[in-house]
Amino acid sequence: MKQITKLLAGAAVATMVSFGAHAQEVTLTVHHFLGPKAPAQSKMIEPWAKKIEEESNGRIKFEIFPSMSLGGNPPELYRQVRDGVADIVWTLPGYTPGVFPRLEVFELPGVHLGDARATNLAMWDLRDEYAEDLTDIHPLAVHVHAGQAIHLTSKEVRTVDDVKGLKLRTPTRTGSWVIESWGAEPVGMPVPALPQAMSLGVVDGGLVPFEVVPPLKLAELISYSVEGEGVNSRFGTSTFLFAMNKDRYESLPDDLKEIIDRNSGRDFAAEIGDVFNGVEEVGKRMVNEGKGQVVQITAAEKATFDDASASVVDRWIEEANSNGIDGAKLVEDAKAAVQSHTK
Template sequence: MKALKLAGAAILGTAIALAGTSLASAQEFTFKLHQMLPATSPAQKNMLEPWVKQVEENSGGRVKIEIYPAMSLGGTPPELVQQARDGVVDLIWTVNGYTPGQFPRTEVYELPGVFLNDIKATNLAMYDMFESDLKDDYKGLEVMWLHVHAGQALMSVDKEVRSPADTNGMKIRIPNRTGAWVIEALGAAPVAMPVPEVPSALSKKVVDATLLPWEIIPVIKAQEQIDYFIEGNDQTRFGTTTFQVSMNKARWEGLPDDIKKAFRDASGRDWWAKVADAWRGGDDFGIKMATDAGKTHIMLTEEETQGFLDALEPVQQRWIDEVSAKGLDGAGLVSRAKEAIAKNAE
């Protein structure tokens, strides 16, 4: 009997070992996805991880995607695009504006007056315009998807803001150059920095306020340093930020068609829309955290909101003039982006 038990244990052990070997061999393609925020951030939990799981399932277990959060593979957030282009990593999630001037066509969706408050319509507009208008921005990369966040709201440390005049003289953190133009149009001083640097800048009074969506509140514990959370009427925001999840082009081109299909099927139009839902949910959760902490959420009146939009109107023309000087159809891009967003609005 003892011999039978030993034999059975040996067989079981062999079966487990073979299963492990089979699983390991099934994962023929391993990818490193590098991103800037903590593993606990809504962006990773509600967006990156579900997408990774779907790609892996689509591949029948042949693909394994390892997420490296908080720049754990080295470098700084502005280096992510080059890390992907150089093949240092396989995949990235990053803010386009951290590398100014490299994604000029896509930048149109960041402009105040182009983006107002509809994440889903904006994501779908980028999907619809990608092949015809945006693709040339992404040389050396294979785009999985693009998205925006809920838009630039103003988080002010200790000053209530209800008009452009209230921002005069303030130092305000911005995420991208279009954000800088927004701040300059309001008569404030822009201070550029990636999200991970914001908490320290706030605590040291390097900045008086920051442009960010509410989604980031729990990530940087903004409710501990900021008293006023300000947005326009009907959740209108002062522009937004564009993001990308992209793969090194050479790595992509070396993949077999069925593995490419696993990625493409997980990154279709429906996914671009679901990403918007994730960011809207994260935004609602973030502002609730701030108000539960006793902080003030200001939603401007229609008249106050229009005052900001009027002050920011020159930002569009500034962008059109700059990209047109570089040979792009700036006015046409603005017009087509607005039409595409309106077409996709719910």
């Protein structure tokens, strides 16, 4: 009888432990560098978090900390998620040069063709080719924005000769290489610092998508925003990483992991692309309704920029090869994948 009682008691404890694990509730912190009204939070992170909260019946909750409100500066975000300071971050791999050598390929001239959805799907297709870059974190998404226009405080530019000598902001080293190839001077800084830099004359302008014009109030500072026409209308793009601390992810019960996994795959990458494509027109409208104007240069004028920056690809391939990466193959694969998804 005593043995039966012990067995029943043991079964009861096991059931309680099992139920407790299954019913575990977690709150995950999300840290990023833009404000709460920026599309990255309002149209990407918040809907994603809400969907997961609903699918988990409230067992997963999120606390979102915009504008670096957990401390530090934007280049520290990757370290913060890697080390567990934040559970999840949204950041640019380009803020930590050398850590993501393969992901850089999507920023190179001629790879991104102006459609964030197409490039995001290409990034998903090629995920095995850059997986080694992401071994220290659990990736939720890698993506790009719609592409960079050249936003200027005073001078209108139409060809590459017009930008020579100008100081232009960029967030990444590949962006710096492009600006140098044009004969301009790159100034590296996270995008939240751009408005002050433009207003004080530290830079003559910057390479950013129209998406950030509203949250950063850049329309008050821009005289000209320059882009091309049709496919390949932009001047490259930046890659972004939405990532979770690896140990934090592994600590979740399997059913909660499955919910996060289900909302972090190919469809999510496509949705992010649609978000960033969709917010560009708002920024354009704000420029035109403000003190500035959007200038669309001709294909021939755009080609002067593209021809000048072609050397950047060769430079990147040479460096990749020196690090044991087949740079030429990665560029070829990235271009083909993007083109396959571009309408």
